[in-house]
Amino acid sequence: MKFVDEFRDPAAAKQLLAAIADLTAADPERAYRFMEICGGHTHTIYRHGLEHLLPPQVEFVHGPGCPVCVIPMGRVDDAVWLARRPGVVFTTFGDMMRVPGSAGSLLQAQAEGADVRFVYSPLDALKIARDQPEREVVFFAVGFETTAPSTAVTLARAAALGLTNFSVFCNHVLIEPPLRAILDSPQRRLDGFIGPGHVATVTGSDHFHFIPDEYGLPIVVTGFEPLDILQAVDMLLTQYRQGRCQVENQYARVVRPQGNPAALQLLAEVFTVRDSFEWRGLGWIPASGYRLSEAYADFDAERRFPLPGRRVADPPACECGAVLRGQLKPWQCQVFGSACTPEKPIGTCMVSPEGACAAYYNFGRMHRAAARAVALGGAARSGPVGTATRPA
Amino acid sequence: MCLGIPGQVVDFIDPAEHIATVEVSGVRRSISTRLLADDPVAPGDWVLVHVGFALSKIDQAEADLTLDQIRRLGKPFEEEMEAFLETSIV
Amino acid sequence: MVDRARPSESETLERIAAARARGPRLSDDTITLAHGAGGKASAALVESVFLAAFGRPDPAELADAARLTVDGGRLAFTTDSYVVQPIRFPGASIGQLAVNGTVNDLAVCGAQPRWLSAAFVIEEGLAVAELRRQAEDMAAAADRAGVAIVTGDTKVVPRGAADRLFITTAGIGWIPPGRQLGAAQVRAGDQVVLSGSIADHGLAVMMARGNLALAADIASDSAPLNQAVEALLAAVPQTRWMRDATRGGLGTVANELAQASGLSVILDEAAIPVKAAVRGACDLLGLDPLYVANEGCFMAVVPAAAAETARDALRQVGLTAAAVVGQMVADPPGVVAVRNAFGGTRLVDMMVGDPLPRIC
Structure with a gap:
């Protein structure tokens, strides 16, 4: 696959590792802790086993950029409440279906009869609304600046079509406020950031x-x-070696310094920044979330329906907050892997495949030595497994 | 965060509404190019696709440059590389 | 709260290993689709409800079919229900699946499938022409696999009580003397052979449902595997273990082997055949092909020296994508890991719930 396979080239990976x-x-005494802000990066790191390939002096710290992980329980409860309303078709991205609220997940609501459908795109939710004018279609909008413009286009289209049976339960969030919260924390121990490539596609690399x-x-x-x-990682370490401290753009094939002006324009039209928004584990952060602007008030599920809006405290055992702030490794959490597992998650970090806990539990749950043994296993024999046996 | 996949624009289904078909390894799907209205795309262009929207054009020259930088990284360490590859794991 | 004494990574890993060794536990009050998806929730349900009630066979023998001894001869007996929606999709239909699936469950136990039963639950309103086509698909599949459908049953239920057509098949096969397949036969150093490319079936069905609005040339791999299994056993009689990678995909089947054998399955990512369009669709939807269902693909474990013979035997019967994809190791014990081309490794756990497309 173009623009993917080239960036998985083993020979080039070895050069970088060298x-x-x-x-x-x-x-050798100097250790570096780099936070990958995005859950997408966390997923790549574990999926490709990068952590074990790097020298022990380089440690990845997982950041807050997992849209599913940061949704607080009360908002999930509101979503489940909406989904259970008679006549409602509740549409959501697949990732949100398993996230537990205080009274179950959307998947459970679906099992008990609610009409919950996963969609690939908000435009697919809009299509359901057009095809079924007798139903109230609600779209559960989650995501950072990457995803918010898609919701904005969808809403602009709904307005142009004059749809009256479509609304959005808006949970879009901004990346800068939680980063500042982490950076302002006295417990911060970080040496740099692996920046969010897809957020930067919209905001521009200059935003950072x-x-x-x-x-x-x-x-x-x-x-x-x-x-x-x-x-x-190489670029961050090179900055240290050369005594520089800058924003650099490794992802120039996709990210421009100024971002995507059309998307930024739409965000400004369709959304207003909330005074404050609650984040799972991080609490209320001022000016960190979007709501629909006055011009789009008619499409705002929070104004259209009498949502319970009950705030629910995170379960006491859950330490997602500390994980999202990069203060705890998943395996340091007291409930990790025992009370909290991917099949029975307590915290959202265990739900999304991007969540630090789920990524570690599913992909990374291995001693460094064992991982090494696995990597070496084939080479000790006559040749690595499969090298002589690739499919024709 | 958020899955973004490179796809190639094949054609436009509804140019007025910015609806195009993209292809990802032989899989086709209609997407919106509304977010690239300022920098119009044409069939043949590569775009980053996220939740059914083209979010950015992918710049071949920049991609080549990045790969070139990575490959050139090895040069000063050529000898270490030899040793590294010989003793390495795969 | 953060400065409390924290477990070390090793302690946590050991705690998890101990918890997992106790086996899956069912803690849900309601059945959800996850309980039928073939992953951990399914395993927990079977363990806590059915095995608890019906008795527990030797875990190493908990296979796709029961092996029974009758008058000194050995039989394999299996049953499976088919509820796929839509009932017709590129490459197969529910009727064809119902025959091939049961044939394959018998074949991978080392049995030669002979007789099938077929029971139909039909929702009122189904067109007779559709039912006839399904029956014809079943007859053609049975013919191809060399089995006879010898008994059956038909029930019609009110609209809404079923989704068009559900089919349950059971099958009996004969196990030739001397065949000893099972996780207990698997040894460290053995190699893992895969009979074909993965994830075609699950994606073909997902795309045929239409709500993802994807178009691609992806067809189900539904096929009878009994001839391929016979070819493999003829070429490599010492074949240790086989399983078809249906619900839950290759990742789940490999985990079942790891648990039953106590050894680890190390898969070589680059060697696992995945068609380009299938990979493209998986990337778009954020799915891992290792967890997507197959209906005509099986995994076999053979002695290392026979790996290429096994692969070639499969290729000779038309499974041209057959490949050696990994090996069994003793250390670490009981896990599945994937090794990629630049030496990275990751764990492959059993699937949790249904694979859901992700955007994030």
């Missing part, structure tokens, strides 16, 4: 200058293939 090893060899300028940490806006992430 370069990274060289950069860390100069001072506040990180070096105000907090003195480097950030490299990064793509989502293994080579992208390895190159970002």
Whole structure:
């Protein structure tokens, strides 16, 4: 696949790993903790086993950029309440179906008769509304600046069509406020950021200058293939070696410094920044979420329906907040893997395949030594498994 | 965060509404190119697809440059590379 | 709260390993679709409800079919229900699946399938022409597999009580003397052979439902595997273990082997055949092909020295994508891991619930 396979090239990966090893060899005592902001990066890191390939001095710290992980329980409860309303077709991305609220998930609501449908695109939700004018179609909008423009286009289209049976339960959030919350935390121990490539597609890489300028940490806006992430590590370490502290753009094939002006324009038209929004584990953060603007009030599920809007505290045992802030590794959480597993998640970090806990549980739950043994296993024999036996 | 996949624009289904067909490894799906209204796309262009929307054009020259940088990284460490590859794991 | 004494990574891993060793537990009050998806929830349901009530065979023998001894001869006996929606999709139909699926469950136990039963639950309103076509598909599949459909049953239920057509088949096969297949035969160092490319069936069905609005040339791989199994056993009589990678996909089947054998399955990512369009669709939807269902693909474990013979035997009977995709190791014990081309590794757990497309 073009623009994917090239960025998974094993020979180039080895070159990058060698370069990274060289950069860390100069001072073996110096350790680096780099936060990958995006859940997408977390997924790539574990899926491709990158953590175990890097020198032990480089540690990935998982960040808050998983749209599913940051939705608080009360909002899930509101979604389930909407889904259970007679006449409602509740549409959502597949990831949100399993997220537990205080009274079950959307998947459970569906099992008990609610009309919950997963969609690939918000436009598919809009199509359901057009095809079934007798039903109230609600779209559960989640996601950062990457996804919000898609909802904005969909709403603009709904308005142009004059639809009266379509609304959006808006949970779009912004990336900068939680990053500032993490950066302002006294417990912060970070040496740099692997920046959110797809958010930056919309906001532009220039959006992240506040990180070096105000907090003195480097950030490299990064793509989502293994080579992208390895190159970002190399670029961060090179900044340290050369005494630089900057925003760099590793993902220039997709990200422009100014972002996507059409998307930014639509965001400004369709959404208004909320005074405050609640984040799972991070609490209320000022100016961190979007609601629909006055012009789109008719499409706002929060104004159209008498949502319970009950705030629900995170389960006491859940430490998703500390995981999302990068203060805890998934395996350091007291309930990780025992009370909280992918099949019975307590916290959202265990639900989304992007969540740090789910990614670690599903892909990474291996001793470094065991991973190494697996990697070496084939080579100790006459040749790696499958090298002589690729399909024709 | 958020899955973005490179796809190639094949043709336009409804140019007025910015609806195009993209192809990803032989899989076709109609998407909206409304977010690229300022920088119109044409059949043959590669775009990053997220939840049914083209979010950005993919720049071949920049992709080549990135790969070139990665490949050139190895050069100063050529000898270490030899050693690394010989003793390496795969 | 963060400065409390924290478990080390090793301690957590050991705690998880201990919890997992206790086996799946059912803690749900209501059945959800996840309980039927072939992953962990299904395993927990079978364990906590059915095995608890009906008795538990030797775990190493918990296979796709029961092996029974009658007058000194050995038989395999299996049953399976088919509820796929839509009932017709590129490459197959529910009727064809109902025959091939049961044939394959028998074949991978080392049995030669002989007789099938077929029971139909029909929703009122189904067109007779459709039912006739399904019956013809079944007859053609039975003919191809060399089995006879010898008994059956028909029920009609009110609209809404079923979704058009559900089919249950049962099958009996004969196990030739000397065949000893089972997880207990598997040894460290053995190699893993896969009979074809993965994830075609699950995606063909998902796309035929239409709500994803994807178009691609992807057809179900539904096919009888008994001739291929016979060819493999003729070429490599020491074949240790086989299983068809249906619901839950290759990842789930590999996990079943790891649990039953106590050994680990190490898969080589680059060697696992996945068609380009299937991979494209998986990437678009955020699905992992390792967890997507197949209906004409099986995994076999053979002694290392016979791996290429096994692969070639499968290729000679038309399974041209057959490949050696991994090996069994003793350390670490009981897991499935994938190794990629640049030396990275990741764990492959059993699937949780139904595969849901993700955007994030």
